[in-house]
Amino acid sequence: xxxxxxxxxxxxxxxxxxxxxxxxxxxxxxxxxxxxxxxxxxxxxxxxxxxxxxxxxxxxxxxxxxxxxxxxxxxxxxxxxxxxxxxxxxxxxxxxxxxxxxxxxxxxxxxxxxxxxxxxxxxxxxxxxxxxxxxxxxxxxxxxxxxxxxxxxxxxxxxxxxxxxxxxxxxx
Amino acid sequence: xxxxxxxxxxxxxxxxxxxxxxxxxxxxxxxxxxxxxxxxxxxxxxxxxxxxxxxxxxxxxxxx
Numbered sequence: 001x002x003x004x005x006x007x008x009x010x011x012x013x014x015x016x017x018x019x020x021x022x023x024x025x026x027x028x029x030x031x032x033x034x035x036x037x038x039x040x041x042x043x044x045x046x047x048x049x050x051x052x053x054x055x056x057x058x059x060x061x062x063x064x065x066x067x068x069x070x071x072x073x074x075x076x077x078x079x080x081x082x083x084x085x086x087x088x089x090x091x092x093x094x095x096x097x098x099x100x101x102x103x104x105x106x107x108x109x110x111x112x113x114x115x116x117x118x119x120x121x122x123x124x125x126x127x128x129x130x131x132x133x134x135x136x137x138x139x140x141x142x143x144x145x146x147x148x149x150x151x152x153x154x155x156x157x158x159x160x161x162x163x164x165x166x167x168x169x170x171x172x
Numbered sequence: 173x174x175x176x177x178x179x180x181x182x183x184x185x186x187x188x189x190x191x192x193x194x195x196x197x198x199x200x201x202x203x204x205x206x207x208x209x210x211x212x213x214x215x216x217x218x219x220x221x222x223x224x225x226x227x228x229x230x231x232x233x234x235x236x
Contacts, residue, residue, distance in 0.1 A: 102223055102232040107191060109236065111211055113204055124198040124207055126216055126236065132186045139224040140184045140192060 009070055013063030020060035023053040103133040194221070211236070 026049050108129035132138055186192050196219065198207060210216045214235055221232040 102225070102230050104221070104223070104232050104234075106234070108193075111198075111207055112195075113207075124200055124202065124204075126196045126198055126211075127193060128196070128219065128236070129191055129193045131191045132188050134225060135188055136225060137185060137187050140186055140194075141222040141224060142182045143220055143222055 009066055013066050016056065016059035016063035020056040023049070023056040026052070102138075103135070104130040104138075105133045107131050194219070 106128060108127075110127045112125040112127055114123055114125075184192055196217075198216070202210070207216070216236045218233060218235050223230050223232055
């Protein structure tokens, strides 16, 4: 769920709660304590205000339920779907992969030769850009062979995977 | 070089039609000429990338 949807849901929920408070305030003069203060109230006005009160009460209850759902259920599920930052996930890939080919199209490839900035970086690199042609969103994950290599050699490095603008070949 | 040292991610979500880049460090014992020759002959190696589509794990394999 996107941040905009979260904000929209939370904002509408707070509006409902605010409406409930207003309706409570509006119905206060109808109570016996206020009525005896000399404020005459017709049955029609009483009925309308009571109806508004009930509507906003239902909306407020619904809003509270939505807030609880967004904050404690949906967001938690979203967080579980994402990897924590800085943690490299081991993958259950070997032996459990589908034999179907994955439609990642090579749009650019290039050999790179640069001076290594540290003893742990390669001076020779191969850069490849892929476009996702699978028809759906995919998660590109850390290869397990790279994970093993990084644990033994590059303990503070992560694989170089980065997303570019939609429809734009890398390096252009 | 500038791109190489920027923060990198362990997992990348790629929407349909979007493009992403991968860098692979090559064996440093090979000379430039060796690597160019292997690149031309598609003998640099095989890239294996695990991907998750929906709830299914798959492996992208490609010879370069």
